[in-house]
Amino acid sequence: xxxxxxxxxxxxxxxxxxxxxxxxxxxxxxxxxxAILTALIVAYYLVPLEARTTLxxxxxxxxxxxxxxxxxxxxxxxxxxxxxxxxxxxxxLVATVGLYLVVFASVYHIIEHDTPGSFSEPLTRTDALxxxxxxxxxxxxxxxxxxSETGRVAVMCQMTCxxxxxxxxxxxxxxxxxxxxxxxxxxx
Numbered sequence: 001x002x003x004x005x006x007x008x009x010x011x012x013x014x015x016x017x018x019x020x021x022x023x024x025x026x027x028x029x030x031x032x033x034x035a036i037l038t039a040l041i042v043a044y045y046l047v048p049l050e051a052r053t054t055l056x057x058x059x060x061x062x063x064x065x066x067x068x069x070x071x072x073x074x075x076x077x078x079x080x081x082x083x084x085x086x087x088x089x090x091x092x093l094v095a096t097v098g099l100y101l102v103v104f105a106s107v108y109h110i111i112e113h114d115t116p117g118s119f120s121e122p123l124t125r126t127d128a129l130x131x132x133x134x135x136x137x138x139x140x141x142x143x144x145x146x147x148s149e150t151g152r153v154a155v156m157c158q159m160t161c162x163x164x165x166x167x168x169x170x171x172x173x174x175x176x177x178x179x180x181x182x183x184x185x186x187x188x
Contacts, residue, residue, distance in 0.1 A: 022084070029087040033094045040098045045125055049110050054150055057110050061154065064103030065161060072096045072169060076176040085180030089173050100165055101136060104158045105129040111151050118148035136162050 052060065075092030082088035109128040111118045121144055123131065131144045135158055146152045 025084050025087060029084070029091055033091050036091065036095050037098050040095075040102050044102045044105060044129070047106075049106055049113070049125075052110055052114060054114070057107060057114065057150075060110070061103065061107045061157065064099075064106070068096060068100045068103060068165075071099055072172075076172055079173065079176035080180045080183065082180055083184070085177045085184065088180070089177045092173060092176075093170075096169060097136075097165065100161070101129070101132050104135075104154070105132040107154050108132060108151070111148070111154060115148055115150065118146065118151040120145045120147060132158065135159065 072092070075088075075095060079085050079088045079092055105125070105128040108119070108131055109123055109125055112123040112128070116122065119131070121127070123144070127144065134141055134144075135155060146155045
């Protein structure tokens with residue numbers, strides 16, 4: 001015998017839980033999220049990443065991280081003022097993490113281009129993105145490793161910033177969602 005309190009609502013009952021405008025908002029949010037990711041990846045592959053000095057690469061990394069912080073702050077403000085704060089938080093997380101990954105992949109690609117042998121194998125753009133993602137997710141397969149000091153410093157920076165991004169950013173996004181929901185609750 002099934003406990004009535006534990007029954008899962010039917011598909012029709014679940015569908016009625018969401019209004020048409022909420023479904024449209026979720027669909028639009030999904031489309032924006034896919035567009036953001038697509039734009040970041042296309043930009044990563046199209047933007048010229050010509051050779052730079054170590055100082056210029058460090059400045060690129062610093063400016064990239066500043067851009068991540070600015071995007072994150074703007075997205076947090078948008079969440080607090082969004083009609084659907086939870087949906088906006090997903091978009092914000094995708095935009096922030098996506099930009100973060102593209103910044104580090106660009107830096108790794110430039111480091112390997114400027115100083116061949118900085119990593120255990122030559123890094124194409126795809127390899128640099130792969131290395132960035134394996135480092136960010138802490139999987140670290142070990143097939144690509146940093147060999148030069150510049151490469152290792154960049155990887156240490158990514159690890160530290162990744163921990164901050166996951167720990168602090170997710171907490172701040174949750175606070176922004178709660179603030180947005182409280183604001184939404186006060187509106188008629």
